[in-house]
Amino acid sequence: MMIIAGRNWLRQIFSHGTFNKHLCCTNSSHNSRTLSNYYLSQTQINPHLKLSSNAILCSCYSAIALSRSSSRGVGKTSKADSKPALDDTQFRCAVSELPPRFNNEELCNVMTLQEDPLVCLELFNWASKQPRFRHDASTYHIMTRKLGAAKMYQEMDDVVNQMLATPCFCGTEALYNTIIYFFAEARKLSRAVYVFKYMKNSRNLECRPSIRSYNILFTAFLSRGKNTYINHVYMETIRCLFKQMVNDGIEPDIFSLNSMIKGYILSNHVNDALRIFHQMGVVYNCLPNSFSYDYLIHGLCAQGRTKNARELCDEMKRKGFVPSSKSYNSLVNALALNGEVEETVKNLWEMIEKQRPVDFITYRTVLDEICRRGRAGEAMKLLNELQNKNLIDGYTYTKLLDVLEDDFGNSIRHHLR
Numbered sequence: 001m002m003i004i005a006g007r008n009w010l011r012q013i014f015s016h017g018t019f020n021k022h023l024c025c026t027n028s029s030h031n032s033r034t035l036s037n038y039y040l041s042q043t044q045i046n047p048h049l050k051l052s053s054n055a056i057l058c059s060c061y062s063a064i065a066l067s068r069s070s071s072r073g074v075g076k077t078s079k080a081d082s083k084p085a086l087d088d089t090q091f092r093c094a095v096s097e098l099p100p101r102f103n104n105e106e107l108c109n110v111m112t113l114q115e116d117p118l119v120c121l122e123l124f125n126w127a128s129k130q131p132r133f134r135h136d137a138s139t140y141h142i143m144t145r146k147l148g149a150a151k152m153y154q155e156m157d158d159v160v161n162q163m164l165a166t167p168c169f170c171g172t173e174a175l176y177n178t179i180i181y182f183f184a185e186a187r188k189l190s191r192a193v194y195v196f197k198y199m200k201n202s203r204n205l206e207c208r209p210s211i212r213s214y215n216i217l218f219t220a221f222l223s224r225g226k227n228t229y230i231n232h233v234y235m236e237t238i239r240c241l242f243k244q245m246v247n248d249g250i251e252p253d254i255f256s257l258n259s260m261i262k263g264y265i266l267s268n269h270v271n272d273a274l275r276i277f278h279q280m281g282v283v284y285n286c287l288p289n290s291f292s293y294d295y296l297i298h299g300l301c302a303q304g305r306t307k308n309a310r311e312l313c314d315e316m317k318r319k320g321f322v323p324s325s326k327s328y329n330s331l332v333n334a335l336a337l338n339g340e341v342e343e344t345v346k347n348l349w350e351m352i353e354k355q356r357p358v359d360f361i362t363y364r365t366v367l368d369e370i371c372r373r374g375r376a377g378e379a380m381k382l383l384n385e386l387q388n389k390n391l392i393d394g395y396t397y398t399k400l401l402d403v404l405e406d407d408f409g410n411s412i413r414h415h416l417r
Contacts, residue, residue, distance in 0.1 A: 087116060101132070104138055111142045114146070137169075137172045137175050143156075145178055149182075171207050172206065173213070176213070179195050184216060189220055192216075192217065209248075210250065211250055214242075214250065218255075218263075221235075221237055231263070231266040235269070242256065254289055262295045273296060289321070290322070294326060294327045300312065301333065304334065304337075310335070324356065328347065329362045336369040339369065358391075360396065363392065364403055367382065367383060368403075371412070379412075
C-alpha cells in the first residue's frame with residue numbers, strides 16, 4: 001500500500017506537459033545535506049543567514065483544564081505572537097538609502113545589506129507599489145535567497161507566485177535553481193517540480209534546466225526515502241530524470257552519476273549501481289571518485305558480496321583513495337561474518353592506522369566472531385591491546401567484556417584469571 005500511494009503521488013506531481021512523457025514512469029516495484037554547500041555555491045546563496053526567534057512564556061492560573069477549542073485558540077494566539085515583528089526604524093532607514101527614482105541595481109544593493117529578512121521583504125513589497133518600478137530577476141533572486149535562508153518558506157512561496165504571475169517575466173537559471181533548492185529544503189517537492197517544469201517550458205533558452213538543476217532534484221528525491229521500499233519508488237523517478245537529462249544533451253557530471261549509484265544502492269539494486277560505475281570513463285566523460293567506491297563497497301557488503309567489496313576496496317586504494325569510515329566498518333563486519341578472521345583483524349588495524357573511526361558494532365562483531373571460532377584467548381588479547389593503546393575507553397571496554405561474557409561465559413572467564 002505504501003508503494004502504491006507513493007507512485008500515485010509521483011504521478012500527480014508529474015502529471016502534464018513534456019515532463020510527463022519522461023517522468024511518469026513510476027509503475028515499477030533519497031547533508032546530505034552534506035552537499036547543500038555545493039548548491040549554495042552554485043546559486044550564490046548565503047548559508048549562514050539565520051533568523052532568530054522569540055521564546056514565549058505562557059502562564060495559566062486556573063485549576064480548570066482548558067477545553068479543546070480553548071487550547072486551539074491559545075495555540076493560534078501563541079503562534080501569532082511568536083511571529084517576529086517588523087523593525088520599522090530599520091525599514092525607514094533602508095528606504096532612506098534609496099534615491100527618489102531608484103532602479104533595480106540600487107534596490108538590490110540596499111536589500112543585500114539587510115540582515116533582517118522581514119525588513120528586506122517589506123522593502124521588496126514597498127518597491128512593488130512605487131510608480132514606474134518593476135522587479136526583475138535580480139531583485140526576485142535576492143528576495144528568495146533571503147527568505148529561503150531564513151526558512152520563511154511560506155513568504156518565499158508568495159513571492160514566487162507573484163513572480164510566476166508576472167506577464168512576460170524574464171528569469172534566470174540561477175534564480176530558478178535557487179527556488180528549486182529552497183523548495184526542496186522545505187520538503188515542498190511538488191512545488192520544486194512545478195518550477196522545474198516552468199523552466200523546461202520557458203521560451204528563453206538561458207532559463208532551461210542545467211546540470212545544476214537536475215542535481216538539486218536528484219538530492220531532493222534521494223533525501224525523501226526512509227526505507228528500501230520508498231527509495232525504490234523515488235529511484236524510478238530519479239532514473240527517468242537522468243534519462244531525460246541525457247536525452248536533452250546535458251552531459252552528466254560526477255555528482256549526478258554518484259547520485260545514480262547512491263540511489264541504486266539505497267533501493268537495493270547493486271548490479272545497476274555497478275553498471276553505472278563501469279560506464280564512468282567509458283560512456284560518460286568522468287572517472288569514479290572516492291564517493292563512487294564508498295557507496296558500492298557499502299552496498300556490496302550489505303548483500304554479503306564480500307569478495308567483490310574487497311576487490312573494489314583494493315582498487316580504490318591503488319588509485320590513491322582512502323575508504324571512508326562507513327566503507328571500512330562495512331567491510332570489516334562483512335569479513336568477520338564470513339569467518340575470515342585474519343583478514344578481518346588486518347583490515348581493522350589498517351582502518352585504525354588510517355584514522356577512520358571504528359564503531360561499537362564493528363568491535364563487537366570482530367571479537368564475537370573470533371570467539372565463535374574457539375579462539376577466546378585471541379579475542380581477549382585484541383580487546384586488551386585496544387584498551388592499552390587508548391583506542392577504546394573504559395566504558396567501551398567494560399561493555400564489550402560484558403557482551404563477551406554473556407555470549408561465551410566460561411571461555412572468557414578462563415582468560416580473565
